Amino acid sequence: MKPQPECAACVLRRAVFEANLVDPAKAMEVVKGVLQTLCEKFDETKPSIKVWTAVHRKVYDILGTDDPYKELKRKSNDIAMEMFPLALEYYKKSQDKLRAAELLAIAGNILDFGVSIKDPEDFRRKFQEILKEGIYHDDTEQLKKYLKGHVVYLTDNCGEIVFDKILIRELRKYVDKITLLVRGKPILSDATIEDVYYVGLHKEVDEVKTTGIFAVGVDLDIVPPEIKELLYSADLIIAKGMGNYEALSETDLRPIVYMLRTKCDPVARDMGLPRDVNVVKLYPP
Amino acid sequence: MKPQPECAACVLRRAVFEANLVDPAKAMEVVKGVLQTLCEKFDETKPSIKVWTAVHRKVYDILGTDDPYKELKRKSNDIAMEMFPLALEYYKKSQDKLRAAELLAIAGNILDFGVSIKDPEDFRRKFQEILKEGIYHDDTEQLKKYLKGHVVYLTDNCGEIVFDKILIRELRKYVDKITLLVRGKPILSDATIEDVYYVGLHKEVDEVKTTGIFAVGVDLDIVPPEIKELLYSADLIIAKGMGNYEALSETDLRPIVYMLRTKCDPVARDMGLPRDVNVVKLYPP
Known part of the structure; x- marks a missing residue:
């Protein structure tokens, strides 16, 4: 499947959710990191999972965790x-x-x-x-x-x-x-x-x-x-x-x-x- | 007020809503345009309305409308x-x-x-x-x-x-x-x-x-x-x-x-x- 228009907002919501699980004070940094990743990778020609994987990699790195969940x-x-x-x-x-x-x-x-x-x-x-x-x-x-x-x-x-x-x-x-x-x-x-x-x-x-x-x-x-x-x-x-x-x-x-x-x-x-x-x-x- | 973490996903949802009102085929282009604008402007030090105004300007321009609503x-x-x-x-x-x-x-x-x-x-x-x-x-x-x-x-x-x-x-x-x-x-x-x-x-x-x-x-x-x-x-x-x-x-x-x-x-x-x-x-x- 390819990314669809609604997906960008959804993955951002998810990133905020992850930040709030680990360290709410880092939520803005997480959002800005995800926006950068999406600017580079969010594209209707790429497999969607590659974009989401890159987003979550970025979020986990910013939060300094390997498992917010x-x-x-x-x-x-x-x-x-x-x-x-x-x-x-x-x-x-x-x-x-x-x-x-x-x-x-x-x-x-x-x-x-x-x-x-x-x-x-x-x-x-x-x-x-x-x-x-x-x-x-x-x-x-x-x-x-x-x-x-x-x-x-x-x-x-x-x-x-x-x-x-x-x-x-x-x-x-x-x-x-x-x-x-x-x-x-x-x-x-x-x-x-x-x-x-x-x-x-x-x-x-x-x-x-x-x-x-x-x-x-x-x-x-x-x-x-x-x-x-x-x-x-x-x-x-x-x-x-x-x-x-x-x-x-x-x-x-x-x-x-x-x-x-x-x-x-x-x-x-x-x-x-x-x-x-x-x-x-x-x-x- | 300043932008807060949840705002990025919200304004993206809103942009998709606007695209769907005018021309759903342009929704991906709209989302990519909004992501670029947010990458440049979404910041906890800027007044939030300036970011939202820039986002909606971008969306209206892509959709070629002065009033999706x-x-x-x-x-x-x-x-x-x-x-x-x-x-x-x-x-x-x-x-x-x-x-x-x-x-x-x-x-x-x-x-x-x-x-x-x-x-x-x-x-x-x-x-x-x-x-x-x-x-x-x-x-x-x-x-x-x-x-x-x-x-x-x-x-x-x-x-x-x-x-x-x-x-x-x-x-x-x-x-x-x-x-x-x-x-x-x-x-x-x-x-x-x-x-x-x-x-x-x-x-x-x-x-x-x-x-x-x-x-x-x-x-x-x-x-x-x-x-x-x-x-x-x-x-x-x-x-x-x-x-x-x-x-x-x-x-x-x-x-x-x-x-x-x-x-x-x-x-x-x-x-x-x-x-x-x-x-x-x-x-x-």
Whole structure:
């Protein structure tokens, strides 16, 4: 995906949010740094993730931190683990296990403090609402023919990875091997390998790999060759969340299924879908 | 007031809103133009209105328009005139006429499509809510001693100026002369002299003057000498809305009373008040 007009304001808001998490006194310096980065790089011809990665690199450098979200991520994981029994009950009671597991994994995608939700109570309420909404764009039927062999599962946020457990357990009924691919370095509220071990998701998969890099989503231009090889050799890629969509929507990786909630207009527009809906979208369709 | 960290994202959102009103295909060009302007001018040492004025100049030039808000402003004036009888009834039924008139003039301040409200129904609902809330910071008692002689009344948005009528009629009970000061050129959804005549506000005052310039609020560094003279000779300045506060909060114009709703965190913080409250704040207190 390419940057769209609304994205500049959004990434600036996010940068202020990060400054306020770490050192509010540096917020003006952060904003000026981000403006400089955007002046150099914000362009409708560049892959959007490269611009966002450069912005967050700049912000983290100014703030002198390698992870402004550290505490929030821990909190997200804890809240999600607290909610897990309820989610599991929902799954067990559902007739259509695969769709129920997909929907839970998508609902977990709203667990990003400061973007979609304000506090744990807000999360619980929205999580229930999302389960009621169901999957708006649903390629689950077409997806089934690709559910075999080796699946590479690209995670997104902390907290969300707890709900991924249920989907991964369900996938086990269909596939031979599941590799989890997580971010190589802390960026935004995305899960790293430490989070996977913290919530115990490593026990559900055959292997856990990291991209090895600091990047929004998965930047195929800079990941190590073995990660590229892993992705191109998979029988199916499951990509969670908008960052992974932005990163991979213009690559030739196939088959790939995006599971996400359209939390902003640019991503919704790019996918040809409304905003604020739950999506299981397969390429090729 | 000086620019604050959140302001950069806000003015970018506003620029995209303006592009979408006129020519959505130019939105990326507009955003890139605004980013360049912000890179040059966004600074915590500069008066904020100078930065916003430069940004909107840039946006209007790229869009090739001198007024992206033309239709929305007409719509705001029309909706406000439709609501006027209800507002007048509220005023007539009120015991405390001055406070009722102030509150109506502040409630009119939310009539800015795309910022606070979505559609006419939304406006009617919020207008009623604001009347119920009352005035959170209320210097009306202290204000009374300045209500005499010559008052200069600085208007803000279209639509809002319709509700200013009631306050101006009430002020007539106290003062000898009222001069209305409006923007010299169309900027944002602010009222110009054409709007004043359109809604008939000119009939309620002794004279209508314009700043003669394209600027957010009133930029004392560039207004003609006679406007500066007018402001410094007034017995009281009544300044409506956040733009006028941003423009004048660091000048030595006294006495001045700001009547506004704190619609954003930076202005609320600068005034030492919560966000989303109705304010009648006098300097000196």
